[in-house]
Amino acid sequence: MPTTLAIEAACLSAWPALSTVHDGAWVWRFAHGYSKRANSFQSLDLADDGDAERRIAYLAALSSRNGIEPVFRVTPLAGPGILEALDRKGWAPFEESRVLAMDLDGHDFARTGDVRFFNPTDPRWFRAQTALSAASAKTVEILKTLLGLIAPEARGIVAYAPDGTPAAAALAVNAGGIGVFLNVVTDKTKRRQGYGAAVMRAALGWTVENGARYAAIQVTTENEPAIRLYEGLGFVEQYRYHYRRPA
Structure with a gap:
């Protein structure tokens, strides 16, 4: 199966944003509020979690300036420093999703x-x-x-x-x-x-x-009918992600 980074990169390429800002391995995306994936920011490198509180504040301010809710997308590529910073700032988790994949061979x-x-x-x-x-x-x-x-x-x-x-x-x-x-x-x-x-x-x-060679799809955890459909076609859960926003 592809790595988490390979799946994340493919999903970002498949669903573009209107504007992006890069901060090291972090990426901020903007699309006038249509879909949280294209209107949030996330890390693409587990090791790039330094100075997290300042970076979160900077990208959150960028979201507010552009008229969208500040949202951090927490995947397995968010390092411990990021999670600790989100906890300190009181950012609450919401909307968990599953990432399913399959080998098409x-x-x-x-x-x-x-x-x-x-x-x-x-x-x-x-x-x-x-x-x-x-x-x-x-x-x-x-x-x-x-x-x-x-x-x-x-x-x-x-x-x-x-x-x-x-x-x-x-x-x-x-x-x-x-x-x-x-x-x-x-x-x-x-x-x-x-x-x-x-x-x-x-x-x-x-x-x-x-x-x-592979297939991937993201689906909210609560959407059980869709999950059953995808698993019936051969998809298998690879990892989960959720969003965090200021409480």
């Missing part, structure tokens, strides 16, 4: 049903994805911008119901040989009918066909 993901592939900026995929997720007008505009910034090869995927309406959608990105899957969503009225599995099998198949 030897897997064959047969496509089922009416599943179609699009460029992520194609209006057909974009409209399906935002409609299924019931996105606000502000979110739609930010998402449209972020999708245009994805540098690695990517595909938007939609599974359609027999009546031709979108039933599920996902975004697949081949980030340096690791297939990363984002924005997986199923119509609330069509859940447990196989559409989520169909769109994920198609996404996994596309990454295999395009040379990815």
